[in-house]
Amino acid sequence: MTTTEDRLPLTTHYDVRRDAQGHRYLEPLVQGFDLTRIPLLNKGTAFTHEERGALGLDGLIAPQVDTLETLVGRLYRDYVKVQEPLDKHVFLRNLQDRNEVLFYALLAAHVEEMLPIVYTPTVGLAVQKFSQIYRVPRGLMLSTDNIGRAGQALANVPLNDVRIIVATDSSAILGIGDQGFGGMGISIGKLSLYVVAGGVGPDKTLPVELDVGTGRQDLLDDPDYLGVHHQRLTGDEYLAFVDRFVEATRQRYPKAIIQWEDFSKDTAFRVLERYRKVVPSFNDDIQGTGAVTLAGVLRACAVKGERLAEQVIVIHGAGAGGAGVATAIREGLKREGLDADEIARRVFVLDSRGLLTDDRQMEDYKQSLATPKAVTDGWAGTDLLNVVREAKATVLLGLSGQGGIFSEDVVKAIHQNTAQPIVFPLSNPTANCEALPEDVLRWTGGAALVATGSPFAPVELNGQTHAIGQGNNAFIFPGLGFGAILAGAREITDEMVLEAAYALADYTARTHPGRLYPPVGELPEASVEVAVRVIQQALRDGVAQEQGLDDLDEATLTDLVRAKFWVPKYLPFRAPRPDSRQN
Ligand SMILES: O=C([O-])CC(=O)C(=O)O
Numbered sequence: 001m002t003t004t005e006d007r008l009p010l011t012t013h014y015d016v017r018r019d020a021q022g023h024r025y026l027e028p029l030v031q032g033f034d035l036t037r038i039p040l041l042n043k044g045t046a047f048t049h050e051e052r053g054a055l056g057l058d059g060l061i062a063p064q065v066d067t068l069e070t071l072v073g074r075l076y077r078d079y080v081k082v083q084e085p086l087d088k089h090v091f092l093r094n095l096q097d098r099n100e101v102l103f104y105a106l107l108a109a110h111v112e113e114m115l116p117i118v119y120t121p122t123v124g125l126a127v128q129k130f131s132q133i134y135r136v137p138r139g140l141m142l143s144t145d146n147i148g149r150a151g152q153a154l155a156n157v158p159l160n161d162v163r164i165i166v167a168t169d170s171s172a173i174l175g176i177g178d179q180g181f182g183g184m185g186i187s188i189g190k191l192s193l194y195v196v197a198g199g200v201g202p203d204k205t206l207p208v209e210l211d212v213g214t215g216r217q218d219l220l221d222d223p224d225y226l227g228v229h230h231q232r233l234t235g236d237e238y239l240a241f242v243d244r245f246v247e248a249t250r251q252r253y254p255k256a257i258i259q260w261e262d263f264s265k266d267t268a269f270r271v272l273e274r275y276r277k278v279v280p281s282f283n284d285d286i287q288g289t290g291a292v293t294l295a296g297v298l299r300a301c302a303v304k305g306e307r308l309a310e311q312v313i314v315i316h317g318a319g320a321g322g323a324g325v326a327t328a329i330r331e332g333l334k335r336e337g338l339d340a341d342e343i344a345r346r347v348f349v350l351d352s353r354g355l356l357t358d359d360r361q362m363e364d365y366k367q368s369l370a371t372p373k374a375v376t377d378g379w380a381g382t383d384l385l386n387v388v389r390e391a392k393a394t395v396l397l398g399l400s401g402q403g404g405i406f407s408e409d410v411v412k413a414i415h416q417n418t419a420q421p422i423v424f425p426l427s428n429p430t431a432n433c434e435a436l437p438e439d440v441l442r443w444t445g446g447a448a449l450v451a452t453g454s455p456f457a458p459v460e461l462n463g464q465t466h467a468i469g470q471g472n473n474a475f476i477f478p479g480l481g482f483g484a485i486l487a488g489a490r491e492i493t494d495e496m497v498l499e500a501a502y503a504l505a506d507y508t509a510r511t512h513p514g515r516l517y518p519p520v521g522e523l524p525e526a527s528v529e530v531a532v533r534v535i536q537q538a539l540r541d542g543v544a545q546e547q548g549l550d551d552l553d554e555a556t557l558t559d560l561v562r563a564k565f566w567v568p569k570y571l572p573f574r575a576p577r578p579d580s581r582q583n
């Protein structure tokens, strides 16, 4: 054996090792043509002459030997010729499925430009068209057909050291609802961000689709739809399905974190609570969105020269996102010294029927978000416009998925209450955004502090340029997950998520004091800071299992996080020695 450690190779197809000088190299466990067909192994024309000779590639690759940089340049020149966002998405996904390091090198070189293509908003369209654009498999597809063999399905995954899983049941993708099997696209997209912005190696990531059926008749009737053709499982059957997935995952990947993504309000809270002490896991839409929104609101308050505790916050939308944001904002208010009574008078949550008041019939999870009925005594009404007026709102947050619901009336009403209203239409993708930033700015004479969930171009108004911050949980989950991985966290605590919010706000305050969020191009940098603070919080909470982190000061910890950050490059290949463990 060439290794002393008792562990499986990183994947079925290769291992990564270090030579005597400490340089990393890749040891392929397959040979020849297969090397050009496995995306994590393929180097395209960048295989060296020596590698071609040693690995059975002679004659199988174009003569020229390229570098990764040359390939990135060539691909980019091709990429810019593609016009439609969905076609660009398909271009990049095909590259990912062909040559994964090159995909990440290209993405890393053009983060700001390509994020809206691999991720929000274009990923929304890719999810809707998933069955049409599907070419080769990626990730784990569990369905009612195979969930009884979940253990075998996980054993079939060629990765041996998965650390982060994004799993969706596709019941509430972005703001576009039930997407059936197509939700796999969001798991894939989120994990691309874990790699490019969160420093996790692609061979440690696994996208998962939990295909429990769909409530969409149009999909069920469509012969081209690739998911299972039946109604969604519900109740105990549904939970038994997810139980099987969690149990098989724990067996195969005991160190993996699960990010629950885009579960509808009917399942999101139950799933999160059921498993969060069983596997390190969090719900991105509840907790990630809560944290990223709190971070932006804290920044907006600072820009105004005020405190969060002075604001009155109206949250429109009481699904997973709205509930998560309400919880995060309440925590923020508590940290600034407000008691429960005061908080109840400052945070108002609305669903599609208006303000949640404690005399209303509603789902269990909403009850803790409801306003005491007495607070609304004498109000003209409890619809959005009336709540903004009567509560004297200064902050308006949109998580409803209802495009355009922040009308001119509503925005002008909040502007009556404060010189600089904080207005965040956060729903995704773009068509579901509660208002267009340029409208909000125009209706408020440029005074509003605006951030959105989907990317928007800067707005020019009266000779001024307003950058629109992207309050997307992409600023939280990669750093949160990376930090939790590095800490070996056995649980992801609420405090770790909250700390991620303050870390992001601090990063923005230091690097861009006038902004609400950093530019998206800085996602990797911001994630490093988030990861460091998450590790520190995991240590404080006593959930970090990784040894040797306790005594590190912040600078050393930051260096460590940077050193662990995966960067796309082609490692040199060395054929395994005959006595190696191949087979
Ligand atoms: O995916 C995004 O852009 C943010 C998110 O989690 C959602 O909108 O569900």
Ligand SMILES: [Mg+2]
Pocket (backbone or CB within 6 Å): 174, 261, 262, 284, 285
């Ligand atoms: Mg989501």
